[in-house]
Amino acid sequence: MIHFTSLQLEHWIGLVFWPFVRVLALLSTAPVFSATQVPVQVRVGLALLISVAIAPALPAMPAVHFLSGEGVVLLIQQLLIGFGLGFAITLIFSVIQFSGSVISLQMGLGFSSFFDPVTGVQVPTLSNFLNLLVLLLFMGMNGQLLVLATLMRSFTLLPVSANLSLNPSTWHLLVSEGAVIFSLGLAISTPVLGTLILVNIALGILGKLAPQLNIFVIGFPLLLGLGLLAIYIFMPAMQMLVEHLLSMSMTFAGKAMLTAAQP
Template identity: 35%
Template structure:
C-alpha cells in the first residue's frame, strides 16, 4: 500500500497552486485574455494547461507549507506578479481608449456612446473602434505569444518565494503616466486638425457675425474629424507597434534583479 504523508500532499498541491496563481493573475489583468467575451471555463482550462506545462520546469520551490501564513503570502505574491505583467498591457489598451475619448470630444461625438462589454459601461464609439483595431494589431504582432513567453520567463527571473522588488513597483507606478502621454500622442492628428478648423470658424464668425456658428460649425468639425480619422487609421500601425515594443521591453525590465 502506498503511503503518502500530509507534507507530501501539501508539497504536491503547492507545486501546482503557486504557478497557477501567477498565471491566473495575468489572465485577470491582461485585456485580451481578461475579455468577458471569453468563457470562464476556457480561461480556467487555459490557465490549468499552462500550469501543467510549466510546473516540471520550475526551480526548486520553498519548503513552506501551503496551508500556513507564509504559504498564503507566497500565493498572494504570485497573484500580484501575474497582475503586474497583465497591467502593463492594460495601460497600452487604455491609452488608446483615452485617445479615442479625446478625438470624440473634439469631434462633437462625445454623445455617441457604445456599450463596452469589457468595462460593462458606455464608452465613445471612436474609442471602441480604436480598441478593436489595437487588439487586432496585438494579435497580428503575435503579442499573445510574446506575453505568454514573458510570463513563463518570469518563473526563472522571479522564482516562487521571491518577492517583487520595490524598484519594480515604483517603475510600474511611473509607467502609468504613459496612459495620458500616449493617449495625447495618438490623438494629435485629429485634435490638431480640429484645432485649426475651430480657429478658422472663430475667425469667420468674428469677420461675419451674421453667420450662425451652430448651423455650420458642428457639421464642419464633424466632417473634418472623420476625414482626419480616416487618413490616420492606416498610419497607426507604426506608433502602436512602437508602443507594444516598449511595453514588452518594460515587462522584461520589471522582472530582473529580484530581491531575495
C-alpha cells in the same frame, strides 16, 4: 500498496497551484484573455492547462503549507506579480483608449459611448473602434503569445519562493510609467487634434465676420467630417504605432521584473 504523507501531497499540488495563481492573475488583467466575452470558467481552465504544461520546466516549488502564514504571503506575492505584469502589458490599450477619448471630445462625439469588450467599461464610440482595431492588430502580431512568453520569463526572474522579496521600487515604477498613458495618448491624437483646432479657429473667425450664420449648425458636421477624414489619413500608420506600443509594453514588463528581482 502506495503510501504517501500529507506533506508529499501538498508538495505535488503546489507544483501546479503556485504557478496557477500567477497565471490566473495575469490572464485576468492581460489583453485578449481578460475580455469580458471570455467566461471565467474558460479563463480558469486555460490558466490550469498552462500551469500543468509549464510545471515540469519551472524551478522547484517551495515546501509551504497552504494555510500557513508563509502560504498566505506566497499567495499574495504571486497575485501581485501576475497583476503587475498584466497592468504593464495592458498599457498599449490604455494609451489608445485615452487617445480616442480626447479625439472624441474634440469632434463632438463625447456624448456617444458604447460598452468596450476589451476594458469592460463604457467608452466613447471612437475609443471603442480604435480599441477593437488595436486588438485585431495585437492578435495579428501574435501579441497573446508574447504575453505567455513574458509569463514564462517571470518564473525565471521571479521564481516562486518563500524567500523572494519584491523590491518596493517596482510599484513606484508601475505608477510612474502610468504617466506614459497620457503623454503617448496626447502624442498619438496630436495630428487629429491639430486639424480640429484649426477648424475651430476658422469657425471662430467666421463667426466674427458673419454673425448671422449659425456656427453650431455648420460646425458640428464640419468637425465630425474633417475629424473622420484626419483619422482615415492616419490609419496607415496604425500598424507601426501598435508595433511600437507592443514593444514598449514588453520592455516595460521586463524592466518591472528586473526591478522586482533586485535585492
